[in-house]
Amino acid sequence: MPKIPDCDRCLLYAHNPHLVCAVHPAGPQGDSCLDFREDPNAEPVELWEPEGASYYNGELIVQPRQRWTPEEQLELIDWHPMFTGKCPECGASFDRDYTARVHWDCECGWMDDTV
Ligand SMILES: [Zn+2]
Known part of the structure; x- marks a missing residue:
């Protein structure tokens, strides 16, 4: 699903593998969403990223430093x-x-x- 990072802390996010959100079932266009509503209760997402690695689809991928x-x-x-x-x-x-x-x-x- 082409969700964006904002989805994780959006009130409209469906937390459903088959549905990104109620407004954009297939995910928002581009990398920002006009209908983003910040969820005040959402945990701030802070993934630990060692230098030279990054998260991709929730998995830590170690890659050569850019x-x-x-x-x-x-x-x-x-x-x-x-x-x-x-x-x-x-x-x-x-x-x-x-x-x-x-x-x-x-x-x-x-x-x-x-x-
Ligand atoms: Zn020259």
Whole structure:
């Protein structure tokens, strides 16, 4: 069932394997719900997550630590040629097919040491 994290502390959550909630039987669209009603009695869900692991479908999955936090990934989008198509040092454009590139070294001497 495609429920979202909010469902667990929502008054409308059905706690039923065949039904997410009364308003959205098949789960809300996207990752937020317009009909979310916070359940004041819900236990705060605080899952212990050791570094490099995360919960997935209620199971603790140990995985290699992500190299980038979401914040760092957002910053990358601002300047990394993978996203901008331009060298952050000299501004030269990479080839048009830059999305297929793996290495991001520019003629100006800038070298990508991030990926
Ligand atoms: Zn350059």
